[in-house]
Amino acid sequence: MDDHSQTLLDRASRLVEAARRAGADAADAVSVRSRSRAVSVRNGKVEGTDASESDDMSLRVFVGRKVASVSAAATSDPAQLAERAVAMAKVSPDDPYNGLPDQDRLARDLPDLDLYDATEVSAERLTEDALAAEAAALAVDGITNSSGGSASAGEAGFVLVTTDGFSGAYRRSRFGRSVAVIAGEGTAMERDYEFSSRTHFADLDDPADIGRKAGERTARRINxxxxxxxxxxxxxxxxxxxxxxxxxxxxxxxxxxxxxxxxxxxxxxxxxxxxxxxxxxxxxxxxxxxxxxxxxxxxxxxxxxxxxxxxxxxxxxxxxxxxxxxxxxxxxxxxxxxxxxxxxxxxxxxxxxxxxxxxxxxxxxxxxxxxxxxxxxxxxxxxxxxxxxxxxxxxxxxxxxxxxxxxxxxxxxxxxxxxxxxxxxxxxxxxxxxxxxxxxxxxxx
Incomplete structure (x- = not known):
């Protein structure tokens, strides 16, 4: 397990332990960390560069047949969060169906599905890809304007820990390219798009191919x-x-x-x-x-x-x-x-x-x-x-x-x-x- 996943796992484990100490009969905790970067362009110019990061956790507790859930930022105190969740559960109505799954249904041997690509894509490369896709679309006969192109890269880590002894983690990446263009003029304008989204960066469709397809799809809609x-x-x-x-x-x-x-x-x-x-x-x-x-x-x-x-x-x-x-x-x-x-x-x-x-x-x-x-x-x-x-x-x-x-x-x-x-x-x-x-x-x- 990488350091990223281990950090999330430790955090979720502390939250479950705090729920037990606060009086929960059972609990599960989720810790999620994500980050992404995207560049948008229009008519050959960069319109925006966005980057985001989030680090969140949630706790679900069971007290008898009662259940309550809370979510918070990763910096929240586990003990306070657990005490609040248990207090909420105690005043909740009975739920005859909710609860942790039976232990014999839990995943034990986790396969490697190759869901994470560590490729770091710079803002410069994202810009190049978005501009290339847009340029290829604008080069198609009949295309008169651009609605914009974009390229993005992101990843997320997910961890789940339960009081029944389950702990699991995985990390996934996602990369994308897209472009939308316009054909025709005035009230006769038509719009269409093309995109590619993949788990691994190398699997993405070529920007020029994405742009050409977007242009062709749009141009054939004229009249x-x-x-x-x-x-x-x-x-x-x-x-x-x-x-x-x-x-x-x-x-x-x-x-x-x-x-x-x-x-x-x-x-x-x-x-x-x-x-x-x-x-x-x-x-x-x-x-x-x-x-x-x-x-x-x-x-x-x-x-x-x-x-x-x-x-x-x-x-x-x-x-x-x-x-x-x-x-x-x-x-x-x-x-x-x-x-x-x-x-x-x-x-x-x-x-x-x-x-x-x-x-x-x-x-x-x-x-x-x-x-x-x-x-x-x-x-x-x-x-x-x-x-x-x-x-x-x-x-x-x-x-x-x-x-x-x-x-x-x-x-x-x-x-x-x-x-x-x-x-x-x-x-x-x-x-x-x-x-x-x-x-x-x-x-x-």
Missing amino acids: PRKMPTGRIKAVFDPRVARSILGHLSGAINGGSVARRSTFLGGKMGQQIANAAITVIDDPLRPRGAGSRLFDGEGVVAAPLTMVDQGVLNHWFLSTAIGRELELETNGRGVRGGTVVNAGSTNLSIEPGDVSPEQMLDAVGTGFYVTEVFGQGVNLVTGEYSRGASGFWIENGELAFPVSEVTIAGNLADMFMAMQPANDLDRTFPTAAPTLMTEPMTLAGT
Whole structure:
């Protein structure tokens, strides 16, 4: 263990010991240290250089069936923090579900997932990368202005210690490059972007490639058309497909099931999607954006096939949510400040057998969706209605840009008709290939 992690571990251990002395029956403590640096540019000039550091800790204590949580800066006195947390717990209502996980669920052998890259990226290098990405984007025909480019580097250390004897730590790094540009003039302006985000600096996409892609994506949106209202086949670009998977993730979250706020409640073991759809959540992917050695409660991490050939197999569960549903946690506890919820890690819709080009050819005529906006998704009913833009598909090819339309359907129907292409990019924590579904309603002119 490096000195950075050992410092965090010692701090969390002192906090747990203080909770015991203050009268807690059980407790867990988290210590987090993060730092980041970013440079933003616009039209060849540096607009801002930002650097931030934070050093925080939180304590969760249990007194009988009562629980309370507090958070504070790392410089806070452990004894005072523990006494305050225990006093809060004693006057809290009983919580029949909260508590530390069973000891046999705790992670003991922590794998090396290669989540930390010690590369120090100077402000000068970040500036060079941001400027290079912007310059490449501005060089594309049709691009008229820049919305800005950026480059960033950061790291975070996470430590968890419990009164049950668990102690674990890991450190992760994150690097990024992005650029957004404008095509056209006046009311006919169009905007788009491209970015790259990786755990290791050397894995980042080249700045010039990022800029070129941003420029090309933006330029091809010029002079969009409106389409008449009708029923269509929809093909979702991977960017939008990731948001579709995000809706599925929310619908199979155990917290949503416990609150009865999902249209998939009661569907465990049933067919909820096309047999072509398999969804895997894998916290142990080396260098994965969502990878972790253990969950927010110290529970062992393991891959899960959430949906197997369309059949729902699991909810995302933390300890408390699992107990409320009379199930065991599956290591998906997510620490959010002083609260532990449930969530995914590296979640992906597995790829299909056809290329995006073959998928478009099979569709013939339809709508290729590259952007959605608005909040028209209701996970209680599954109703889906969002503003959209993209490209019209004619004769199996992208024919012309489309904007100012709305697409609508129901997620239950969309999942049952969904087909994946073979272009999955696993570098995102929520990853999906190009997806096709039907029928959907396009509301236009």
